[in-house]
Amino acid sequence: MVVGSGIKIGKLTSKSLKFLKDNRSSLANRKVALFVTCGAANEESSRAEGQEKYLDEMAAKNLINEPFSTGLFGSVYDPEANHGLMFKMVNRSVRKNLQKQGIDPSKRLNYRYWDEIRTWARGLVEKLKNCS
Numbered sequence: 001m002v003v004g005s006g007i008k009i010g011k012l013t014s015k016s017l018k019f020l021k022d023n024r025s026s027l028a029n030r031k032v033a034l035f036v037t038c039g040a041a042n043e044e045s046s047r048a049e050g051q052e053k054y055l056d057e058m059a060a061k062n063l064i065n066e067p068f069s070t071g072l073f074g075s076v077y078d079p080e081a082n083h084g085l086m087f088k089m090v091n092r093s094v095r096k097n098l099q100k101q102g103i104d105p106s107k108r109l110n111y112r113y114w115d116e117i118r119t120w121a122r123g124l125v126e127k128l129k130n131c132s
């Protein structure tokens with residue numbers, strides 16, 4: 001089974017966490033591939049932290065067995081999107097960070113690379129074939 005989630009304030013989204021918690025024992029009998037899409041994946045310098053905090057630690061806490069595979073994918077940054085109050089707060093530091101890198105934070109930025117995501121998904125199929 002493939003479980004994917006966005007990250008909100010350092011954690012998997014509440015729906016994804018609830019899913020993992022509610023299905024903890026049945027997921028232990030399956031191969032579980034976990035992927036996240038998050039801001040931490042957008043820059044090389046924060047990818048290791050994203051892997052550790054959002055995939056390795058989340059899997060260790062919420063899955064009985066190690067995940068079959070993990071995927072760390074970038075996000076779409078849309079300054080116009082209405083994500084509510086939390087986004088406004090998070091957005092201040094995101095904007096500063098983008099400006100520091102010389103990137104215009106008023107533009108929509110797409111770090112969601114579909115080829116990378118497809119390659120990961122195809123890799124899962126190959127890995128599964130090699131298991132059986």
Ligand SMILES: Cc1cc2nc3c(=O)[nH]c(=O)nc-3n(C[C@H](O)[C@H](O)[C@H](O)COP(=O)(O)O)c2cc1C
Pocket residue numbers: 005006007008009010011037038039040041050074075076083086087090
């Ligand atoms: C309120 C809010 C908080 C976020 N917090 C984080 C965070 O702590 N770490 C991170 O890497 N990305 C963070 N992000 C970026 C999201 O993980 C990213 O936009 C992701 O693509 C969201 O998935 P979705 O578009 O499917 O909701 C945050 C985004 C929002 C709107």
